[in-house]
Amino acid sequence: MNSINIIGAGLAGCEAAYQLAKRGHHVILHEMRPSLMTPAHKTDQLAEIVCSNSLGSENSDGRISASGILKEELALLDSLILSCAQDSRVPAGGALAVDREKFSSLVTHRILSHPNIELVREECTELPDTPAIIASGPLTSDKLAESLREVAGERIYFYDAVAPVIMRESIDMQKVFVSGRYGRGDDYINCPLTREEYAAFYDALIHAERNLPHDFEKGKYFEGCMPVEAIAERGVDTLRFGPMKPRGLTDPRTGREPYAALQLRQDNSDGTLYNMVGFQTGLKWGEQKRVFSLIPGLEHAEFVRLGVMHRNTSVNAPAVLDEFLRLRERPNIFLAGQITGVEGYMESTAMGLVAGINIACGLTSWPRESAIGSLIHYLMTTEPKHFQPMNINLGLFPEAPDIRGKKERALFHRNRAIDAISELVKAL
Numbered sequence: 001m002n003s004i005n006i007i008g009a010g011l012a013g014c015e016a017a018y019q020l021a022k023r024g025h026h027v028i029l030h031e032m033r034p035s036l037m038t039p040a041h042k043t044d045q046l047a048e049i050v051c052s053n054s055l056g057s058e059n060s061d062g063r064i065s066a067s068g069i070l071k072e073e074l075a076l077l078d079s080l081i082l083s084c085a086q087d088s089r090v091p092a093g094g095a096l097a098v099d100r101e102k103f104s105s106l107v108t109h110r111i112l113s114h115p116n117i118e119l120v121r122e123e124c125t126e127l128p129d130t131p132a133i134i135a136s137g138p139l140t141s142d143k144l145a146e147s148l149r150e151v152a153g154e155r156i157y158f159y160d161a162v163a164p165v166i167m168r169e170s171i172d173m174q175k176v177f178v179s180g181r182y183g184r185g186d187d188y189i190n191c192p193l194t195r196e197e198y199a200a201f202y203d204a205l206i207h208a209e210r211n212l213p214h215d216f217e218k219g220k221y222f223e224g225c226m227p228v229e230a231i232a233e234r235g236v237d238t239l240r241f242g243p244m245k246p247r248g249l250t251d252p253r254t255g256r257e258p259y260a261a262l263q264l265r266q267d268n269s270d271g272t273l274y275n276m277v278g279f280q281t282g283l284k285w286g287e288q289k290r291v292f293s294l295i296p297g298l299e300h301a302e303f304v305r306l307g308v309m310h311r312n313t314s315v316n317a318p319a320v321l322d323e324f325l326r327l328r329e330r331p332n333i334f335l336a337g338q339i340t341g342v343e344g345y346m347e348s349t350a351m352g353l354v355a356g357i358n359i360a361c362g363l364t365s366w367p368r369e370s371a372i373g374s375l376i377h378y379l380m381t382t383e384p385k386h387f388q389p390m391n392i393n394l395g396l397f398p399e400a401p402d403i404r405g406k407k408e409r410a411l412f413h414r415n416r417a418i419d420a421i422s423e424l425v426k427a428l
């Protein structure tokens with residue numbers, strides 16, 4: 001049996017490698033780090049999580065989300081990435097959040113110890129001639145991106161931004177309170193702001209110096225990962241309806257909702273690090289410290305990681321991919337992960353799993369009713385001119401028959417998707 005080359009040992013590349021290897025294929029997994037680093041990765045570990053440590057919500061206690069359905073599907077399909085995430089979880093309310101170091105080291109161990117996987121630490125600069133999976137992610141190296149552009153033609157660029165991480169011990173706990181929204185759990189540290197404090201913070205934020213990348217193209221941000229300063233620019237109250245919304249938070253000192261609030265979420269198992277939820281930013285580093293320390297509780301915050309902006313590379317899927325994630329011009333090359341045009345950790349993982357199974361089990365039709373099938377459907381059917389990378393959401397699922405009530409519709413989508421994937425699993 002021929003070996004399958006996989007380029008990129010991120011979330012998608014590792015998932016694809018595992019799906020192939022467990023079915024008896026020999027995999028050569030190429031990873032350029034540490035000899036060539038990306039602007040966001042910091043380690044030589046495989047499947048390094050570069051920004052938020054949250055992998056999105058899970059279905060529990062009657063709460064059903066598209067992200068939760070995708071996780072249930074990945075569990076049925078024996079996802080390596082999901083299982084390592086579950087083994088490295090930290091508390092985060094209804095979300096699956098991980099200790100990022102533990103998570104990457106678990107994935108690295110599982111890959112390195114698999115007898116069918118050979119890891120080669122090198123940059124690949126060309127698309128291989130033999131069957132291969134390209135899973136080089138949003139920060140694909142320039143040479144490989146160029147080689148891909150020659151075949152895939154159109155590429156889209158936009159900008160994502162990373163949120164800062166703070167040492168818990170540097171937070172002034174007298175000024176903040178610990179609680180989830182609507183009193184659900186106590187997984188978040190909330191920094192409440194009065195009207196005056198918010199006004200001062202807002203003014204500093206919109207006037208702060210930014211670190212625009214030199215090839216910045218008219219600010220093509222992905223809406224789900226927009227820098228906090230770009231959200232603020234849209235109007236004085238946009239933050240109070242976005243990452244600083246106070247809804248469902250009661251400050252125990254006043255018994256009322258604050259005017260605005262920043263939430264901090266645990267970032268490691270030990271609970272020593274917290275990230276600023278929704279505060280991705282491209283401000284200059286000195287400016288981040290100055291502006292964010294205006295938030296009550298963060299006056300002396302010690303930032304262990306500051307925000308950065310980065311380029312995001314992905315193909316225009318509806319123009320260049322087929323439903324099996326192959327390049328139409330080069331059907332021996334499969335794409336996987338974020339580069340296919342999905343967005344998000346679990347979505348990228350899912351596209352790694354799909355590419356791996358499509359090679360290992362033969363080209364597979366992924367059920368349209370499932371979250372995975374809905375993502376593929378989106379990639380295939382969007383008008384190329386308007387194509388934007390996409391997170392999983394219930395709007396991508398096929399319509400539910402006339403079912404009243406949001407919860408009931410979500411449950412219908414979930415049950416139909418899980419039935420469809422369970423059937424597929426039997427056939428694989």
Ligand SMILES: Cc1cc2nc3c(=O)[nH]c(=O)nc-3n(C[C@H](O)[C@H](O)[C@H](O)COP(=O)(O)OP(=O)(O)OC[C@H]3O[C@@H](n4cnc5c(N)ncnc54)[C@H](O)[C@@H]3O)c2cc1C
Pocket residue numbers: 007008009010011012013030031032033038040041047048050051052053054055122123124125135136137138139140141144160161162225310336337338339343344345346348349
């Ligand atoms: C800065 C940043 C912040 C993000 N924040 C979030 C977030 O908060 N939440 C979220 O859900 N998603 C976020 N994303 C998206 C996230 O990266 C993806 O969802 C996910 O990591 C993509 O998985 P992937 O496997 O496609 O790529 P990656 O996980 O990036 O893996 C790609 C791998 O390929 C390697 N590689 C690149 N080029 C080559 C080459 N030529 N040869 C060999 N190896 C190569 C890289 O070193 C890397 O290890 C963020 C992305 C970035 C870059």
